[in-house]
Amino acid sequence: MSPRPQNSLKRISAKLGVSMTTVSRVLSGQAGKYRISEETAKAILDYARKENFTPNPIAKGLRLRKTNTIGLVIADVSNPFFASIASEITHTTRDHGYSIILCDSQENLAIEKQSIELLWNRQVDGMIICPVGQSSEHLARYADERRRIVLVDRVFPDIGLPYVSSDNFSGGKLATEHLLDHGHRRIACLQGLRGTITSQTRVKGYEAALTACGVPFDPALIVGDSFDEQGGYLDTKLLLSTSPDITAILALSNLLALGALRALAEEKRRVPEDVSIIAFDDQPFLAHLSPPLTTVAQSARAMGGAAVKILFERMRVADAAGDANKAGLLLPVSLITRKSVHQLS
Numbered sequence: 439m440s441p442r443p444q445n446s447l448k449r450i451s452a453k454l455g456v457s458m459t460t461v462s463r464v465l466s467g468q469a470g471k472y473r474i475s476e477e478t479a480k481a482i483l484d485y486a487r488k489e490n491f492t493p494n495p496i497a498k499g500l501r502l503r504k505t506n507t508i509g510l511v512i513a514d515v516s517n518p519f520f521a522s523i524a525s526e527i528t529h530t531t532r533d534h535g536y537s538i539i540l541c542d543s544q545e546n547l548a549i550e551k552q553s554i555e556l557l558w559n560r561q562v563d564g565m566i567i568c569p570v571g572q573s574s575e576h577l578a579r580y581a582d583e584r585r586r587i588v589l590v591d592r593v594f595p596d597i598g599l600p601y602v603s604s605d606n607f608s609g610g611k612l613a614t615e616h617l618l619d620h621g622h623r624r625i626a627c628l629q630g631l632r633g634t635i636t637s638q639t640r641v642k643g644y645e646a647a648l649t650a651c652g653v654p655f656d657p658a659l660i661v662g663d664s665f666d667e668q669g670g671y672l673d674t675k676l677l678l679s680t681s682p683d684i685t686a687i688l689a690l691s692n693l694l695a696l697g698a699l700r701a702l703a704e705e706k707r708r709v710p711e712d713v714s715i716i717a718f719d720d721q722p723f724l725a726h727l728s729p730p731l732t733t734v735a736q737s738a739r740a741m742g743g744a745a746v747k748i749l750f751e752r753m754r755v756a757d758a759a760g761d762a763n764k765a766g767l768l769l770p771v772s773l774i775t776r777k778s779v780h781q782l783s
Contacts, residue, residue: 446491454481465491507537508749509557509565511550513592515542517665517693519719519738520568523590526742527566534750536563543570545631545664551576558585564749566590571634588749590741592634593766600752601766602744604736606636609771610643613688613716613734616773618651621782622686622714625653626677628694630665637665640690640718659684662694670697678705685782686714692721695731710780720774730776740769 447465451458461482463472469479508531512520528538539560541553547570554576557565564586569577571592580587581598593601617625627644630637641660648655659681661673670689674697677684689695695717699709707713709729717724720735744767 446486446489450482450485450489450491453485454478456482504563505561506535507539507560507562508746509541509554509560509562510538511541511543511553511557511565511567511569513543513550513568513570514545514665515540517691518721518723519692520591522721522738523568523742523745526739527746530743530746534746545570547573554580564588564753566745566749568592569594571631571636586749586753588745588752590745592636594635595766600748602741602748603636603766603768604741604771605768606639606771607643607646609718609734609736610640610688610690611647612643612771612773613718613732614644614647615651616732616775617686617688617714617716617779618647618653620686620714620779623653624659624681624684625686625688626659626661626681626684628670628673628687628689628698629660629662630690630694632663637690644688662690665691665693667693667697667700670694671701672697674698674701675705678702678707684713686716686779688716688718690718692717692719692724692733694718695724695733699727710778714779716779725776729778731778732776733774734771735774736771737769744769 447458447461450461456478460474460478463469464474464479464482465486510524510527512524514520515524524540531538539557539562541557543550543553550570554565554567566588567577568590569592574594574597577587577589577594577599578597587599589599589601591603593603595601614625625648627641629641645655659677661677662669670693674687677687678701687698689698695715698715702709702713709715715731717731717733719738720733724731724733748767
C-alpha cells in the first residue's frame with residue numbers, strides 16, 4: 439500500500455527542513471502565489487519525484503474547495519439523443535481541464551434526486567442535469583441555494599435555473615405543417631413522457647398547425663406516455679386498431695418512430711404509401727432506413743456545448759461573488775425532408 443499523503447508531506451517536510459504548508463503549496467502549483475523561492479520549490483519537487491509522491495486530488499480539492507469535476511445527470515443514457523448530449527459535455531469539459539461524473543437516472547425521478555445528492559456529496563464544482571422533467575420541486579430548492587446548475591432539454595423555465603433546450607413548439611408545428619401541406623388530415627401524434635415540457639410544447643405545436651389549417655383537433659389521435667421504442671410500438675398498434683383511417687404519424691422522438699415503423703410493418707402498412715411518418719430529433723441512422731425518415735432536427739451537441747459554456751460562466755461569476763446569469767436558451771430546429779412522407783391526391 440502506498441503511504442498516505444499526509445505522512446508523505448511530513449516526510450518531505452522533515453527531510454528538507456521546510457513546513458508542511460510550504461510543501462503542500464509547492465505540490466499544488468502555488469509556489470509563485472506564495473513567493474516560495476525557486477530553489478525551495480525545485481528541491482521539494484525533485485524529492486517528491488524521487489519518492490514517487492502524487493498528491494491526492496480529492497484531498498487537494500477539499501482544501502481548495504475545488505475538485506475540477508462536473509456532475510452530469512442524464513435521463514436515459516441509452517437514448518441516442520441523450521448519449522450525444524453527454525458525449526459533447528464530456529469532451530467540452532475535458533477541454534477546460536475538468537472531469538465528468540456521470541449518473542443515469544433511467545427516467546426515474548427518485549433516482550434523479552438520489553444522483554443529484556450523490557454528486558453534491560462528491561464535491562463537484564457544478565452540475566448539468568437532463569431532468570426526467572415531471573417535477574421541479576427538488577430543482578427549485580437548488581435555485582434558491584444559488585447552486586451551480588444548468589438544465590438541458592426537459593427544462594423548467596420558471597424556477598430560476600439557467601437552461602438550454604430546443605424550440606420544441608416550432609418543431610411540432612413545422613412537422614405537422616409539412617404533413618398538412620402533403621394533403622394529410624388524419625395525423626396521429628405519438629407523444630413522449632406526459633408532464634414533460636418537451637412533449638407538451640411539441641404537442642402544442644402540432645395542435646396549433648392543425649388549428650391554423652382548419653383541421654378539427656381529435657384528442658384520440660394523441661397517444662403515448664414515453665419516449666422509448668417499445669412505447670412507440672405499442673401505441674402505434676393501438677392507433678391502427680382504434681383509428682385505422684390515419685394517414686400520417688408524428689413521432690415525438692426517434693425511438694418512438696422506430697417503434698412505430700415496427701408496428702406498421704407487422705400490420706402490413708407501407709411507409710409512406712399507406713402511412714407517412716415524421717420523427718423528432720435527427721440521428722444519422724434515420725437517413726439509412728428504408729425509407730429514409732423525414733425528421734425535425736435538433737442539435738444535441740450544440741445543446742451540450744451551450745450548457746457547458748453557461749455552467750462555466752455561472753461558476754466564474756459565482757466565484758467573483760456576482761450574480762450568475764439565469765437566462766434560458768432555446769436553440770432553433772429545422773425540418774429535414776427525406777422520403778417518409780407521401781403526397782396525398
